[in-house]
């Protein structure tokens with residue numbers, strides 16, 4: 001999908017994404033993923049446009065967006081850090097990482113006030129043997145300790 005930068009409004013993005021999925025059954029989830037890929041999140045303004053375009057109720061669309069934790073409701077920070085909290089990583093110390101995040105004044109699922117970082121929890125990054133695992137802006141780290149997590153959060157690890 002190509003949307004010129006001058007046409008980037010939520011409505012235009014949603015309409016272009018829907019047009020690209022026209023005729024596909026069960027297209028709401030792929031459409032939401034495509035909107036998030038384009039805009040970085042699924043804005044509230046997208047919901048009524050999607051409902052109109054897909055002939056769904058706003059409540060239906062809102063319900064899907066809020067049910068799946070993969071969909072962001074607000075723009076992410078400059079760095080997105082995802083901490084694995086699935087069983088293998090829990091056994092290898094993921095809770096220490098979560099505690100460290102909280103001590104740093106951050107909350108899982110939220111973006112720091114300065115917009116520098118968003119911290120999320122995930123349930124398996126496919127790196128179970130090298131847990132606890134963390135992903136930062138798509139890069140995977142294994143055997144992460146609190147010192148390394150601090151560097152990742154501060155953006156001093158690339």
Ligand code: FES
Pocket residue numbers: 084085086087088089090123124125126127128129131133
């Ligand atoms: S359980 Fe953490 S990467 Fe699989």
